[in-house]
Amino acid sequence: MILYTLMPQELIFQTTSAEYAKQQLVYYDGIPLLVRETEAKEYEIVRNLSTNPQHFLQSKYSPGMRILPTTITS
Amino acid sequence: MNKERYIASEQEEQQEETKKENVAEMIQQLGQTNVPQMTPDSNIHCLTIVGQIEGHIQLPPQNKTTKYEHVIPQIVAIEQNSNIEGLLVLLNTVGGDVEAGLAIAEMLASLSKPTVSVVLGGGHSIGVPIAVSCDYSFIVETATMTIHPIRLTGLVIGVPQTFEYLDKMQERVVRFVTKHSNISEEKFKELMFSKGNLTRDIGTNVVGLDAVKYGLIDEVGGVSQAMKKLRELIEVNKREEGKMLQ
Numbered sequence: 001m002i003l004y005t006l007m008p009q010e011l012i013f014q015t016t017s018a019e020y021a022k023q024q025l026v027y028y029d030g031i032p033l034l035v036r037e038t039e040a041k042e043y044e045i046v047r048n049l050s051t052n053p054q055h056f057l058q059s060k061y062s063p064g065m066r067i068l069p070t071t072i073t074s
Numbered sequence: 075m076n077k078e079r080y081i082a083s084e085q086e087e088q089q090e091e092t093k094k095e096n097v098a099e100m101i102q103q104l105g106q107t108n109v110p111q112m113t114p115d116s117n118i119h120c121l122t123i124v125g126q127i128e129g130h131i132q133l134p135p136q137n138k139t140t141k142y143e144h145v146i147p148q149i150v151a152i153e154q155n156s157n158i159e160g161l162l163v164l165l166n167t168v169g170g171d172v173e174a175g176l177a178i179a180e181m182l183a184s185l186s187k188p189t190v191s192v193v194l195g196g197g198h199s200i201g202v203p204i205a206v207s208c209d210y211s212f213i214v215e216t217a218t219m220t221i222h223p224i225r226l227t228g229l230v231i232g233v234p235q236t237f238e239y240l241d242k243m244q245e246r247v248v249r250f251v252t253k254h255s256n257i258s259e260e261k262f263k264e265l266m267f268s269k270g271n272l273t274r275d276i277g278t279n280v281v282g283l284d285a286v287k288y289g290l291i292d293e294v295g296g297v298s299q300a301m302k303k304l305r306e307l308i309e310v311n312k313r314e315e316g317k318m319l320q
Binding site (some may be wrong): 006010011015019020022023025032049051052053054 | 115120132135137140144148161225
């Protein structure tokens with residue numbers, strides 16, 4: 001099927017709300033992180049949203065690292 | 075070499091042990107395990123504008139986006155924090171929501187601290203106002219910026235837009251760019267409406283050196299030039315503040 005339209009793809013093929021719930025923003029040690037919940041009920045860091053370049057030098061805040069939901073401060 | 079590594083790993087183990095002790099101590103003293111350990115504040119912060127600039131409609135998670143509800147509070151925090159003296163903005167964006175993009179651009183333009191932007195890869199569409207909103211802008215030689223008219227997808231405020239409405243919206247972008255860069259309105263509009271550069275579309279894809287030639291961007295350069303410029307601007311800013319105190 002070819003769709004000839006100006007409409008953005010996400011408007012035509014809408015994603016389910018469950019897809020959106022997979023990722024969320026949490027603060028860990030005061031650093032905003034975009035995380036994804038894994039099967040083991042841990043949070044896996046998807047993106048570090050901090051503007052402080054120092055936060056990118058520490059491996060514990062880098063993408064792919066797991067953090068426990070219980071350690072989330074806010 | 076191996077011995078050094080062994081020593082390093084041993085030290086790490088020791089650190090690991092003290093960490094565990096610390097955790098136990100924290101539970102005893104504060105009733106919780108983690109106390110925010112703030113890393114020393116850097117005096118230059120870095121804001122990355124990547125992927126799509128997301129506006130009023132949330133894009134599915136597989137899209138890489140820059141959300142304005144994340145960026146705007148960060149800019150406010152940077153303005154508020156007295157330890158932060160300057161901001162480096164790194165752009166590699168395909169563009170996105172016009173109003174969200176303009177919101178970020180206006181926030182950056184009204185920031186009292188020195189700002190320097192670097193366009194890497196691409197600063198297309200609504201990325202153009204963001205790039206020029208900073209006090210000084212750089213573009214790497216290989217980066218490109220696509221200048222094109224506002225697209226008509228009818229997604230602006232949820233009702234069908236009139237041509238005049240879109241024209242006014244475009245005027246906002248043109249005015250912002252011409253106000254914050256050295257490009258003239260005529261030249262910017264000429265690039266915006268030129269034919270034959272993009273496949274089945276009007277507009278121009280401006281490459282590094284050309285962006286500087288047209289006056290859109292201040293200089294060709296990468297991270298070292300940008301940091302040098304930012305430090306210069308911070309010095310100037312400090313001197314001016316000192317004068318005001320006297």
